[in-house]
Amino acid sequence: MNTEFQIFPDAASTAAGKVDALYLFMVVLSAVLSVFVAGLVTYLAIRYRRANNVNREHVDHGNTIEYIAMAISFPILMGIFLWGAKVCFFLFRAPEQAMPITVVAKQWMWKFQHADGRREIDTLHIPTGQPVKLTMVSQDVIHSFFVPAFRTKQDVLPGRYTSVWFEATQPGEYRLYCAEYCGTNHSRMIGKVIVQSPEDFARWMAGDAASDEPPAETGRNLFEQYQCGTCHRPANEEGARGPTLEGLFQSRVPLAGGQTVVADETYMRESILRPAQKQVAGYQQIMPTYEGQVSEEGVMHLIAYIKTLGAPAATKPAAAPAPGSPAATEPAAPATEPTVDTPTAAPATEDNAANESEGNAP
Ligand code: HEC
């Protein structure tokens, strides 16, 4: 991390070059146009000044000049649009094999958790040459995750997951900012991303703090603690009051209203905190709401655990409540499941109900 003033920020991710090229093109284009317009203004002001004796009669060119202007600017503007769209798709589509990391933001800190359970606050270690995908949520107000050296910025919202991915290319320390005004100490909501070579990163990962519990493990304990299992049973058990959660992740869930939703992280979060919001077809609305009881990190842990549950056994008896277990009605679901890098995928950060009350205390 360079503390001296820099005109150009470090370029330390695979996205940096792409963003810079587009940005540079637009700056140069704007500069050329500005010079052109300023030149014309100057030229015409001099030529048609009062003292100059020139012909001021109106000459009709029809629409020719407009046509020419359109013919030149249209392809340029479309080009910028297409180029921008391409960079945008690159920025927002995380590669499948991205390493999952969860982020919980709050006034005024960043809490990170790696897939193996390792936690960090205001500092994030990542290796070079490995895409990482951050799943982020806020515990209070809107924050924004901004790492200039990676050319990446993404709002972090309360009540909804957002994500961002990047692949670092240069070892070093880079600044992390909160880029959304979030209260008194907003300006201190800063941190750093420490990019290490894969070897150094592996060594760091194996270091002494590595005893943190993996998110899915914490999630399983929470699942027991809240007795979710009294209603959510394995798929091959009959008479469960709730749908099985096996194979739920990324499957299609039929809702009472007739629609279907894909069970992504945001859906699962909502199902846990506000179950009445989307009612699974064929089930009573008996699930209690866990809003205010399970922390954001707890929810991420529960999701991490649910992701590990895998597909229901193929021999699921027809009597079991099929509607809630989409895998049963959709043969494709079990097949796709393995591509989701399961146990680790959902991750999140600390905590159980106990430190829910931690509130804003760091
Ligand atoms: C009293 C029974 C009961 C308990 C306890 C319960 N649930 Fe549920 N849950 C249900 C029912 C019934 C549904 C389906 C109807 C609905 O959507 O509300 C459901 C739906 C869900 C869904 C959506 C499932 C799908 O197929 O789309 C998730 C995820 C979920 N619950 C997670 C949990 C978690 C995590 C806990 C514990 C913190 C929990 N539930 C506790 C009864 C329960």
Ligand SMILES: [Cu+2]
């Ligand atoms: Cu903030």
